[in-house]
Amino acid sequence: MSSTSSPTSPLARSNSENTPPIDLLNYTWNEMEDLCISMEQPKYRVRQLFRWIYQELETDVMQMTDLPKAFRLRLQNEASVGTLRTESVAESADGTRKFLFRLHDDMLIETVLIPEEKRNTLCVSSQVGCALACKFCYTASLGPGRNLTLGEYIAQVLETARLLPEAERKITNVVFMGMGEPLINFDNLMKTLSVLMDHRGLHLGRRRLTVSTAGLCPQILKMGQQFPVRLAISLHATTDEQRDDLMPINQRYPLKTLFETLQKYCDLTPTHRLPITLEYTLIAGINDSKLDAQRLAKLARSIQAKVNLIPYNEHPGATYTRSSPKSIEQFRDVLLEKHIRATCRITRGDDIYAACGQLAIHGPSENPTSPSTAPKPAPPRTPHHRRRRN
Numbered sequence: 001m002s003s004t005s006s007p008t009s010p011l012a013r014s015n016s017e018n019t020p021p022i023d024l025l026n027y028t029w030n031e032m033e034d035l036c037i038s039m040e041q042p043k044y045r046v047r048q049l050f051r052w053i054y055q056e057l058e059t060d061v062m063q064m065t066d067l068p069k070a071f072r073l074r075l076q077n078e079a080s081v082g083t084l085r086t087e088s089v090a091e092s093a094d095g096t097r098k099f100l101f102r103l104h105d106d107m108l109i110e111t112v113l114i115p116e117e118k119r120n121t122l123c124v125s126s127q128v129g130c131a132l133a134c135k136f137c138y139t140a141s142l143g144p145g146r147n148l149t150l151g152e153y154i155a156q157v158l159e160t161a162r163l164l165p166e167a168e169r170k171i172t173n174v175v176f177m178g179m180g181e182p183l184i185n186f187d188n189l190m191k192t193l194s195v196l197m198d199h200r201g202l203h204l205g206r207r208r209l210t211v212s213t214a215g216l217c218p219q220i221l222k223m224g225q226q227f228p229v230r231l232a233i234s235l236h237a238t239t240d241e242q243r244d245d246l247m248p249i250n251q252r253y254p255l256k257t258l259f260e261t262l263q264k265y266c267d268l269t270p271t272h273r274l275p276i277t278l279e280y281t282l283i284a285g286i287n288d289s290k291l292d293a294q295r296l297a298k299l300a301r302s303i304q305a306k307v308n309l310i311p312y313n314e315h316p317g318a319t320y321t322r323s324s325p326k327s328i329e330q331f332r333d334v335l336l337e338k339h340i341r342a343t344c345r346i347t348r349g350d351d352i353y354a355a356c357g358q359l360a361i362h363g364p365s366e367n368p369t370s371p372s373t374a375p376k377p378a379p380p381r382t383p384h385h386r387r388r389r390n
C-alpha cells in the first residue's frame with residue numbers, strides 16, 4: 001500500500017516523462033546527504049538545500065544562489081521541490097481554510113489551515129481515503145486508499161505556509177488529524193516528524209506536533225520510542241461493546257490493551273510528559289449518557305489524560321445526529337466534577353466541511369479516491385462554495 005520509493009534510487013521515482021525524477025521533499029536530512037554524495041557534491045550541500053527549501057520556502061532550484069551553477073543546472077534537470085496542485089481553497093467565516101490538493105497521480109487530499117492569534121495550525125492528511133471504517137466518519141466512506149509519501153506530507157506544510165502573509169509565513173503547529181490513519185502510514189510519518197522537528201528544517205518542537213490515531217497499539221509505542229510527540233486518541237466510546245461497533249479497530253486492540261499501551265507511552269518520557277488527549281465525539285443517544293461520562297472520567301484519570309469533546313459533525317448520508325447543547329454541557333459537567341480537564345472543541349470550519357470527520361466532502365461530482373472520476377477539473381469552490389453559518 002505504501003508508495004514510498006527508495007531515496008537511494010532516484011530514477012525509480014519517475015513514472016512520467018515530464019516529471020523530474022527526484023522530489024527533494026522526499027528526503028530526510030541523512031537521505032539528502034547521501035543524495036548530495038551520489039551527485040558528487042560535498043555533504044554540506046544539504047545544509048544549503050534545507051535552508052532554501054524549509055526556511056526560504058524556495059521552489060526554484062535556479063534561485064538557490066549559493067549553490068554552484070553546475071549543481072543547480074543538474075538539479076534543474078533531475079530534481080524539483082515538490083509542489084501540490086491547488087484545486088480549490090474554501091474559506092470559512094471563522095478564517096479556517098480548507099485546501100483541496102491534487103497529487104501527481106490525480107488523487108485528491110484535503111488540508112486544513114486554522115489560523116489563530118498566535119499560531120497557525122495545520123491539519124494534514126496521511127492517506128487518500130481510510131481503511132479503518134469508523135462508522136461515524138465521512139472519510140471512512142471513501143474506503144482504503146494509498147499512503148502519502150514523505151514529500152506529500154511535507155508539501156502540505158510548505159504549500160500552505162507560502163500562502164500566508166509574509167510576516168507570519170510559518171506553520172507553527174501540525175496536527176495529523178486529516179484524512180487517513182497516520183499510524184498505518186508509519187514509516188513516512190516517522191520521516192515526516194524527523195523533517196518537521198529538524199532544527200535545520202522546520203524546527204517544530206514535539207509539543208507542537210500532534211498525532212491522532214484510532215489506536216494502533218504497536219505503532220503507538222514504536223512512535224513513542226522514536227518521536228514522543230503529543231498523542232491524541234480517537235476514543236469515542238467507553239466500553240468494548242460500544243467501541244467494537246463504532247470503531248472496528250477496537251476488535252483488534254480493545255480498551256484494556258489500548259490503555260496499557262497509553263500508560264507505556266507516558267512512561268517513555270516520565271520527566272517531560274505531555275498529557276494524552278482523548279478525543280470523544282458526542283453522538284446523540286449513542287455515547288452521550290451520564291454513565292458514559294462517568295466511565296470516560298475513569299479512563300481519563302487512569303492515564304491522567306485530557307478530554308476533548310467534539311460535537312458530532314453531521315455530513316451527507318450520516319445516520320447519527322449531534323448531541324444537543326444541553327447533553328454536551330451535562331456530559332462535560334460530569335467530567336469537570338470528577339476533576340478531568342475537559343474542553344469542548346469549537347467546531348471550526350464546519351460551514352466549509354473542514355471540521356472533524358467531514359474531510360472528503362467535495363460535492364456530488366468528485367471522488368478523491370478514484371482517479372477515473374477525479375481528473376476532470378474540480379468545480380470552483382470559492383466564493384460560491386462558501387456557506388454562512390446561521
Ligand code: SAH
Pocket residue numbers: 134136137138176177178179180181182212213214232233234235236279281310311312313314356357358
Ligand atoms: N485516523 C486518525 C486521524 C483522524 S483525526 C484518528 O482516528 O484519530 C479525525 C478525528 O475526527 C478523529 O478523532 C475522528 O474520530 C473524528 N471524527 C470522525 N468523524 C467525525 C464526525 N463526523 N464528527 C466529529 N468527529 C469525527
